[in-house]
Amino acid sequence: MKDIAKEAGVSTALVSYVINGNEKEKRVGKEIAIKIREIAKKLNYEPNQVAKSLRSGKTYTIGLVIADISNPFFANIARVVEDEARRKGYTVIIGSCDEKADKAWDLIKVLMNRQVDGFIIVASEHSEKQIRHLREKKIPFVLLDRHFPGLNTDFVATDNFKASYDGCEHLIEMGYDKIGLIAYKLDMHHMHERIKGYQSALEENKIEAKKEWLAEVEFENLENEVKRAIDGFLKMENRPEALMFATYGLAINGLRYINELKLKVPDDFAIVSFGQAEIFELYYCPITYLLQPLEDLGVKAVDVLLNKINDKETPLTQVLMKAKLIQQESSKMKVK
Numbered sequence: 436m437k438d439i440a441k442e443a444g445v446s447t448a449l450v451s452y453v454i455n456g457n458e459k460e461k462r463v464g465k466e467i468a469i470k471i472r473e474i475a476k477k478l479n480y481e482p483n484q485v486a487k488s489l490r491s492g493k494t495y496t497i498g499l500v501i502a503d504i505s506n507p508f509f510a511n512i513a514r515v516v517e518d519e520a521r522r523k524g525y526t527v528i529i530g531s532c533d534e535k536a537d538k539a540w541d542l543i544k545v546l547m548n549r550q551v552d553g554f555i556i557v558a559s560e561h562s563e564k565q566i567r568h569l570r571e572k573k574i575p576f577v578l579l580d581r582h583f584p585g586l587n588t589d590f591v592a593t594d595n596f597k598a599s600y601d602g603c604e605h606l607i608e609m610g611y612d613k614i615g616l617i618a619y620k621l622d623m624h625h626m627h628e629r630i631k632g633y634q635s636a637l638e639e640n641k642i643e644a645k646k647e648w649l650a651e652v653e654f655e656n657l658e659n660e661v662k663r664a665i666d667g668f669l670k671m672e673n674r675p676e677a678l679m680f681a682t683y684g685l686a687i688n689g690l691r692y693i694n695e696l697k698l699k700v701p702d703d704f705a706i707v708s709f710g711q712a713e714i715f716e717l718y719y720c721p722i723t724y725l726l727q728p729l730e731d732l733g734v735k736a737v738d739v740l741l742n743k744i745n746d747k748e749t750p751l752t753q754v755l756m757k758a759k760l761i762q763q764e765s766s767k768m769k770v771k
Contacts, residue, residue: 439474443467454480456524496526497740498546498554500539502581504531507712508683508729509557512579515733516555523741525552534654536561547574553744555579555736560621575743577752579736581625589743591736591754595625598725598758599632599679602707605723605760606677607640610769611705613648615675617664617685620651629681629709648675652685661688665696676705677766683710690718706765709758721763728756 436454440447445467452461453471497520501509509531517527528546532539536559543554543565553575558566563583569576570588582590606614616633619626630649637644650664668674680686686708693704700706700720707723708715715722739752 436480438478439471439480442474442478443471445471454524456522493552493744494550495524496528496549496551497737498543498551499527499529500542500546500554500556501529501531502534502557502559503684504529506682506684506710508710508727512729512733515730516737519734519737523737525741532559534559536565540565543569553740555740557581558583558623560623573747575740575747577736577739577743579732581623582753584624587751589739589752591732591739591752592625592756593727593732593758594755595628596632596635598709598727599629599681600636601758601760602679602709602725603633603636604640605762606679606705606707606766607636607642609705609766611677612642613673613675614677614679615648615650615668616679616681617650617652617661617689618681619685620653626681633679645673647671657684658688661685662692665689665692676769678704678706680706680708683708683712686710686722687714690722700765701767705767705769711761715763718765720765723763723766724761725758726761727758731756
């Protein structure tokens with residue numbers, strides 16, 4: 436750092452602020468920060484992490500526990516978290532729990548043993564005990580995408596009720612009044628909110644929310660569960676003419692089966708799905724979806740966590756962000 440400071444013509448303290456990602460807080464000028472980073476790169480500067488940890492009492496690592504790394508939403512949000520944390524001088528260790536609370540707990544214990552400074556967690560069903568443990572131990576954490584209303588914690592999530600309401604309202608505006616929803620059978624707040632939003636949109640538009648139009652499926656054996664749900668819809672005398680999928684995974688399995696049955700979108704089923712993925716654009720009939728603000732979610736989660744790491748007495752931060760409906764061909768106006 437002394438070498439960098441000498442070449443840049445600044446103090447070692449100023450170099451430290453920039454190298455550790457604190458230039459904004461310390462009001463270091465943008466031009467001098469860029470100059471310091473360029474010199475550090477030229478001199479192949481590498482911080483001594485052991486010395487840094489001993490000095491600060493931090494390891495400058497964050498544990499990120501996500502629900503399902505195969506889901507593009509979680510994979511993309513993990514990248515956002517990783518990039519933002521790196522920009523702030525932190526390394527992220529990522530683990531996927533496959534929607535299983537026991538696997539999430541194993542990951543959390545391993546990461547605690549590695550002395551991560553805090554956690555960003557996409558909670559799984561029945562993981563409330565784990566969250567309480569972190570809270571009791573005063574380990575900094577923030578819940579991402581999902582939270583528990585009964586636990587007073589920091590969280591950053593999408594307003595799932597509003598997003599689901601908007602998706603169903605859109606289908607109604609397009610002329611559909613028989614709308615089915617395929618959701619996970621989960622005792623999780625975010626899924627309950629997606630179901631409630633769908634039901635509220637129907638009720639407020641004077642459409643009876645028929646029980647049989649809601650299919651709740653198990654995460655295990657997902658492909659067959661979705662097939663069973665769609666078969667059930669097709670057997671109904673008053674069957675849905677539009678479908679909402681509560682997650683990307685449900686939509687992919689549903690669209691695959693609709694293709695197998697040689698049904699057409701939107702002629703046989705108009706479609707709206709949660710989540711965003713390239714496959715929705717590449718499908719023969721581009722899929723209307725609810726775009727969650729994953730960039731903002733990831734950046735905000737890192738920001739909230741680092742504030743908590745630096746000051747454990749920071750007041751709770753609880754953020755709900757809006758999803759945006761991206762209308763495409765799968766939900767075009769119904770032909771009368």
